[in-house]
Amino acid sequence: MNIRICGTGSALPERKITNDDLSQIMDTSDEWISSRTGIKTRHLATEETTTSLATEAAKKALADADMKPEEVELIIAATVTPDHLVPTLSCEVQREIGAVNAVAFDLGAACSGFLFALSTAQAYIASGRFKNALLIGAEVLSKIMDWNDRSTCVLFGDGAGAAVVRADEENICHVVQGSDGAKGLVLACENRPVNNPYHKMESPLGYVSMNGQEVYKFAVRTVPATITKVLEEADLETEEISLFVLHQANLRIIEAVAKRLKQPMEKFPVNLTECGNISAASVPILLDNINRHGMIHRGDKVVLAGFGGGLTWGAAVLVW
């Protein structure tokens, strides 16, 4: 038993912030940000929450899949910025959409989160436990940014994407995943410190820190290798792939991956220009963009790839 994506949805906060807007509040410029990353604008939450964005994306994905909330059997939400530690984002979305028959849990794999959710759903569905799943990647990263650190805060945005997958005997979907905890601190965010009557730790609130050059090296080395591996496992040639839907961290990373795979940039859709990097939400938002713009057709072979904190990475090849 395999899976097919049969519906997508996405949601972005209303407030759009340009690079020039940022240059009004910190020492940066459109030239610095766009030449190094390709990012021009990002959407930042004001009234929106991770739950409200995830719910909107989930409702759109269910409508696109023509599926009623009560038919959903499994909800997996990938996020590093849930509104609460408990209840989880997936349970909050379950409540909001009325998916009363679903099992719901969250999964943390940073920017690879959506790929890890897809892989988990595929394994559950292959085992016969569930017949469908609602997968969500949602982040309000602006709440874990240090807005005094121009080297990180300009890179990220807020938003949510969702996809409905169903069991499909005919389809192919291969996934490769990896992790390297030893290099985790190149991209990190502290949680609350231990603080109880027997041990007190003074620690500032946790914000994202990153060694950009190490992340860049990791991405351009690992992503092409992972895509090559998943294509080998599926017995497919790179040329047979219609689109490569990559995590939207940085245009230079995407260009380097395209070059290493010897594929034209036209096969690599990009939305980081408008959205910035939205971690676990990047891949499902981009999937929804290409689905709604008619850039993908039934029978097309598509590669999805995520990479980021952990370190973690994953790639999937599937037929649309």
Ligand code: ACO
């Ligand atoms: N505006 C203006 N100047 C800045 C800014 C900014 N927003 N941020 C940093 N600078 C300055 C630095 O202070 C430094 O100045 P100095 O030379 O006077 O000390 C200079 O720019 C160069 O800083 P670097 O950190 O060396 O910049 P670099 O050229 O490496 O570019 C970048 C940074 C874009 C993050 C790059 O390392 C990169 O592409 N990394 C890939 C990682 C990535 O994209 N991560 C995204 C999130 S991770 C993920 O999703 C997997």
